[in-house]
Amino acid sequence: MALHHVCGIFVFFSVCLILFTPTCNGGNILVFPLDGSHWVNMEILLKELHARGHSITVIRVSNSWYIREKSPLYRSITIELDEADNDFFDVYLQEQIRVQREGASLFTFFKLTKDCISMLSQAHSIMCDVVAQILDDKNMVKSLIDSKYDLVLTDPGIAPGVVLAKYLKLPVVLNVRWITSGEGHFAIAPSPLSYIPAPGSGLTDKMNFIQRIKNLFFYSIIMFQEKFMVGPSYDALCEKYIEGGCDIISLLQEADIWLFRSDFVFEFPRPTMPNVVYVGGFQCKPAQPLPADLEEFVQSAGEHGVIIMSLGTLVNALPQEVAEEIGSVFAKMPQKVIWRHKGERPSTLGNNTLIVDWMPQKDLLGHPQTKVFVAHGGTNGVQEAIYHGVPVIGIPLLFDQYDNLLRLQERGAGKILQLSDINGHSFEQGLMEVLHQDSYRQNMQRLSHLHRDQSVAPMDQAIFWVEYVMRHKGAPHLRTEAYKMPWYSYYCVDVLLVLLTAATLLLLSTLAIFRLLCCRSGRKTKAKQQ
Incomplete structure (x- = not known):
């Protein structure tokens, strides 16, 4: 009897868990990944999504390093790309190592920075061409629309996926920490340069005056890269294919959920946003026996x-x-x-x-x-x-x-x-x-x-929020509208100017009244004396 009683309780709680756990019937996910080590992380997430019954389609280029054309996890859409287009990264990497061995100097720094920006600009340009190739193919566009995807899962280190999602009018989940230029927090969350180090600065969250100057300098490099080296490729793409135009930063800011591969055990404390989910270490598991x-x-x-x-x-x-x-x-x-x-x-x-x-x-x-x-x-x-x-x-x-x-x-x-x-x-x-x-x-x-020491494992967090976006067809209620505001409204410069103007007018009016009263008083006194 005791055994039957225990089994009955177990079955009861199992049924309750199934009934009250939010479910998401197998969704249809379009994935636009970034190759290399970024794909290693993305594939781990796809394995878990596939195990949960979701259908996955991956867009890849024909000369991909790691993204296989055939996989039990997904079906692939392969975009033909010139084989020579992949050589530039190897050349860049070897040059970086050679220059670093020469030792640190101002010349070395500027050469490394120039080479990095140039290499990244070339990579962005190539991937923008890939999206253009997709959107120019009427049959492919029709196939993508007819597939009725629930969302686009993409890595915005190189960001054609968000342009494609905008064109298809689909919710976006970003599997990120890095974006087209810099780190994702800087695009969506308050990021005071007084204590938040810019990428590449080599600084911590404790900065003296000189270090804050250095931090501002590195942030300026990122802004230059975005405005003049990376942005134009995406601007041209948006102008051609997106009604009303757009820019890449605003598209990133429109993302429904950001899966940040970091956490505050590792990262310095900083402001964040409700649609940022920290999944650092989601690929980690207990060690398996060695060969x-x-x-x-x-x-x-x-x-x-x-x-x-x-x-x-x-x-x-x-x-x-x-x-x-x-x-x-x-x-x-x-x-x-x-x-x-x-x-x-x-x-x-x-x-x-x-x-x-x-x-x-x-x-x-x-x-x-x-x-x-x-x-x-x-x-x-x-x-x-x-x-x-x-x-x-x-x-x-x-x-x-x-x-x-x-x-x-x-x-x-x-x-x-x-x-x-x-x-x-x-x-x-x-x-x-x-x-x-x-x-x-x-x-x-x-x-x-x-x-x-976390209440929910990082991988479970990631899967929950991907399915959350599918269940609710987006998560705009978690997204700040601040990015739509002009800079002078964001920093309340207009409010400050109006208040200063009103205060100035009030002060001048008061002075004018006092002056008028003093003049009248003076005239009356003078009249009495006469």
Whole structure:
């Protein structure tokens, strides 16, 4: 009887949970992703959406790096693109590494900035051409309309997806932190430059006067990039295909939900908005067992543990002289080393170092033998290191990597080594510091505990809000209307001017009355005296 009673209660609560949980019948989602490491995150989200019964269509280009044409998760729409169009990023990356090795200087900074803006402008221009190709194809447009999509899920780092969504009149969910120029918060939330560091500035939320000047300078670079380098490509697209025209920033501001791949364990505190959902680390899961041969190698490290090193999906190898220096340092260490490296094998490697083309990074970070993660500072790797509580030695190479690593360093959970400064001595010194100062691991584990202590898992948050937009056909009630206001209204300059004018008129009127009364009083006194 007791067993039947327990089973009855279980069934009752299960039925209640099903009845009272908001449901979303399988939706129809159009995805316009960004390739590279951004796709790695997007695909994880798509796997979960597919598992929940949603139908997914992905728009990709024919020379995509990672987005496969055939997948059990989605059907794809492939846009033909010239094979040569992908070469510019590799050229840019190698030039960035070469220039950084020359050392920091004003000339180096301006060259890196110019090359970055030029490369990004080219990428935006190419993707705008992709959207134009779609919208010029009447059959494709008809097919997209007839498919009756519920929403567009897109990554606005390069933002043709929001233009397409505007054309199709569909709600938009942005899987973001980075937008066409800069960081998403700056487009939608109050962002005082007095304590919110601009991307690329290398600053924290504690700035002195000189640093605030620097912050304003970096913000000006972002505004220049948006206005003159990125904006024109999208302006032309909007003028041609969107009735009444538009601009890319206003389209981003119209998004229904922003899935921010960050959280305030990692990010500096700042103002935000109701339609921003923080899903940092949503790709993180408990570690799975390693392959047998890799587990044997890891266990052979004994009490000394393992160091792992990876510079992400885009960087196959460091300059050879740097790789040789790093290899020689690893050879001295009592730890075992697993190094993802596709370049020429360094001649200085010791028997303790295993070179691999690919590694199960998440599972290695979650292994109790892993002591330090040598990384480039990409968002995925940083969030996975936080989740598993592994301190980081960062070698930032481009984009947001320095800013990501700075946030770890500021919290005592990582150390940054600039590529221009790396040699055998500096790398060994940094490695020994992070390995043997307990504060690094303690601080990172504290961040891990804070990150994991959430009422709802980040992935569940992301799925809920995607389905929320589908259920309600958008979420305009969560979106601020501030972006529609002219700047002088937003900052109440017009109100201030009217109030100052009224106060001035009142003061002048009062003075005029007093003057008039004084004059009359003076004339009466003079008349009596006469």
